[in-house]
Amino acid sequence: MxxxxxxxxxxxxxxxxxxxxxxxxxxxxxxxxxxxxxxxxxxxxxxxxxxxxxxxxxxxxxxxxxxxxxxxxxxxxxxxxxxxxxxxxxxxxxxxxxxxAGLANFKTKEEIFSWVYLDAPTVVNPEARFPQTETRVDGKVLTLPEFYDxxxxxxxxxxxxxxxxxxxxxxxxxxxxxxxxxxxxxxxxxxxxxPRMALCDTCSRNKKKPSKMEITQIKRIHEVEADPDSCFLAEGIICMGPATRTGCGETCMKTNLPCRGCFGPPPGVVGAGPKYLSALTSLIKAEKTEEIHEIIKDIVDPAGYFYRFTQPSSILGRKKPKKQMEE
Amino acid sequence: MAESNPKLVCFSCKFGWGYLSEESALASKITNWIPVVCSGKIDTSHILKAFRAGADGVLILGCSEGHCHFQDGNIQTEKKVLLLQKVLETFGIEQERLEIQLSMDPDGQNIPLLIKKMEENLIKLGPIKRL
The missing domain is CATH 3.40.50.700 (NADH:ubiquinone oxidoreductase-like, 20kDa subunit)
Incomplete structure (x- = not known):
């Protein structure tokens, strides 16, 4: 051994x-x-x-x-x-x-604790007790890890x-x-x-992608019956493929689900979220402000979509730990 | 942010804004001004990096609809900005902190005025709370 x-x-x-x-x-x-x-x-x-x-x-x-x-x-x-x-x-x-789990950074520690231990409809906590890092019981000290902000x-x-x-x-x-x-x-x-390529480079649906894509309506995957061979974006379904590294084996595509971005950005890209936002908007067919609003209003929770796996490493989401800041 | 001195970054298209004026003369009146060759050149990461670096607001001045020298760079950026505003809101950055105006101002005399107007709004908003 x-x-x-x-x-x-x-x-x-x-x-x-x-x-x-x-x-x-x-x-x-x-x-x-x-x-x-x-x-x-x-x-x-x-x-x-x-x-x-x-x-x-x-x-x-x-x-x-x-x-x-x-x-x-x-x-x-x-x-x-x-x-x-x-x-x-x-x-x-x-x-x-x-x-x-990094999406929790869109809320403060206080908001999370209030919801989980006080406000959620299934919670009964009349004395408003929250977890403590130290609790004294019968002369002994019980400890819990500190939940960071x-x-x-x-x-x-x-x-x-x-x-x-x-x-x-x-x-x-x-x-x-x-x-x-x-x-x-x-x-x-x-x-x-x-691998170093973007998912679209290896996606089998790429072959059926039209030469010019124009999104006139954003659809969510559960609202439509997606064609099992077509490019999701060509159908107006948000797919993170253009801003995501390949290597996953396209397991989501194979079950007719769009990419959610779990492999993070391809090499050289800091922040998949903003890059994806740029890619998506370039496909939106709109020439007037009202037309843009009309199409993007159907993107429910854009930050959640674009930063689903990358919030803590993103340009705005990253933060130095307290210890490193003190050094 | 000092109470009366918000930090604003302004990107403007050289084809629509201030091309008849001496750039250095205009620049002496404006801090954090970045003239670009087309508003379509402004990447979402430039905007986010400005906020990350401490900007209280970002103002983008592009050419009016139908007047982009490169066909539709202004509209491409407008699309990015309108969607990015929603994303910023989730990060705790109010939508009013990112503005786009599609218009023309060959003399560029309006640039300091527009900046001043947005700065006044930023003073009302106060500092960014979350970052």
Whole structure:
């Protein structure tokens, strides 16, 4: 066991979908277990954090971290695993860009707490009690992690060596990433271990795209019966393909759903949201202000659409953690 | 934002705004003024970066409808701006902080006036609360 490279898999502010995708490696996972020593994987196996703390710095060859950083526990574990690991892979849209959980940045911590613990119709909390980081019970102190006022991407908290986006990332890219680490065949630090093209470049629907697209009405996917072969945008259905990196295997397209942007922007693009907004508006057929208003009024929650996975890494959404600001 | 001194960034099209005046003379009257070759050249990320860098408002001056030197750059930007206003609202930035005016002003004498008018609105709005 001692000679095998050590691998840790950990979830921060995550839903376990990324872990599920690792499980979807199926038999490959068994082969992997033969050649690496999994030292931490809370979703699948039982470990003690004390064992990780006892390891030497840099002793873990690869830590695969999924999820965003929303509370002090996430930050502590991310810091611990960074210290103990040679390489850190940010796995999934949440670790890479903040993910859907990052949409919470459109609300303040106070608004979230008020809704969750007071105002939501199913909540009964007459004494208006909110979670505390410390509570004294029978002379003992119970603690909870501190809920931060912002959702952070992993690289806003610790240094990240490689990125593999997706919600979840597909098993084939996970296998490639782990193999690259094991064989040492790695691209430069900071690389995203996924193809460099936009989704439209690999989308099979691209063949049926008209030479000139003109959107006169925005439609939502549940309101229409979308043609299974046609370009969604040509039908006026919002599809994030033009501003999204490919590599997902087009799983959404194959089930007749438009791209939601979970692979984040292609290389060189800061902020998929504004780039997508520009791309979409260029397709809208309108020549007068009133015509523009008439068409865009049907885009329900544009910020939610365009920043669905990337709010915390976006130009306006990104924020430095308190600790880094103090330094 | 100081109470009486909001930071406003103004982008204007060189083909419609101030082309008969000396650019440096106009620039001496206006801070944070960025004349561009067509309002269609203004990218959404330029606008967002201005807000990120501390702007309280962004004003875009493009050519009037049907008068774009490059066919429809002005309309392309108007479409971006009208949708971006909705996005900014979600970020806690009021729609009034991003304005577009499609018109013509060869002397550019109206540019400082329009800026002043928008600055007055920005003073009423106060500083951006969320960023």
């Amino acid at each position: 001692a000679d095998k490279p050590k691998v840790a898999v950990y979830w921060l502010g995550a839903c376990a979908g990324c872990d599920e995708s690792i499980v979807d490696l199926n038999e490959t996972l068994l082969q992997l277990a033969q050649v690496v020593d999994i030292v931490l994987w809370p979703v699948a196996m039982d470990f003690k954090y004390a064992h990780i703390e006892a390891l030497k710095d840099g002793e873990i060859s690869l830590s695969i971290l999924s999820g965003s950083v929303r509370n002090s526990d996430h930050e502590e574990m991310a810091g611990l695993l960074r210290k103990k690991s040679k390489l850190v892979l940010a796995l999934g849209a949440c670790a890479c860009f903040g993910g859907t 912002h959702v952070y991407t992993l690289d806003q908290i610790i240094e990240v060596d490689y990125y593999l986006p997706g919600c979840p990332p597909p098993p084939d890219l996970i296998a490639n990433a782990v193999n690259s680490v094991l064989t040492g065949d790695l691209p430069p630090i900071g690389s995203t271990l996924a």
